[in-house]
Amino acid sequence: NAGVTQTPKFRVLKTGQSMTLLCAQDMNHEYMYWYRQDPGMGLRLIHYSVGEGTTAKGEVPDGYNVSRLKKQNFLLGLESAAPSQTSVYFCASSPRGVEAFFGQGTRLTVV
């Protein structure tokens, strides 16, 4: 049982480039989330989804887009990367209202 898998694990982008981070879960969870973790800031919610085909904004959604076309996948897109988006990105999933499970993270550097 793989749990929550994030792809890629590391990436370096140039300012203005675009990329997509993929999160896949095999636990049939309804809810999926994207967080970013920055030193001294804790984890902050970017976007989340309460089911296939739905998405909603979190605390820090600007500069990001998401899609949940399939229940098991939640994609996070950066259309035009900025140095301020250098961070570690975590995906999580949970059944409704119960324990959340996290992926191993994607370390993104924008130069």
Next chain:
Amino acid sequence: KQEVTQIPAALSVPEGENLVLNCSFTDSAIYNLQWFRQDPGKGLTSLLLIQSSQREQTSGRLNASLDKSSGRSTLYIAASQPGDSATYLCAVRRSNFGNEKLTFGTGTRLTIIP
């Protein structure tokens, strides 16, 4: 807006000691609270989940308590070991009605001294 605070930010204790990590939150209308462990450069590992109707949960040497009315939770670690060294995060979930996002504290970095 829910705010979650963990004090202290860092803690060092000798191996074998019992210790308590603290978590406080401003809005007591929570659905549950979850404690995580994060090792350097790694993801978050769930340790314990406490529902709002519960007072405590135990797993091995770990015991988490919840006092919802006062906005506090503690994580008790018995007989600490060097392998317990990590950052410990608490997170609260506000509701169970379609808006169930976790709000995190900034964590306590725990070092167990051999």
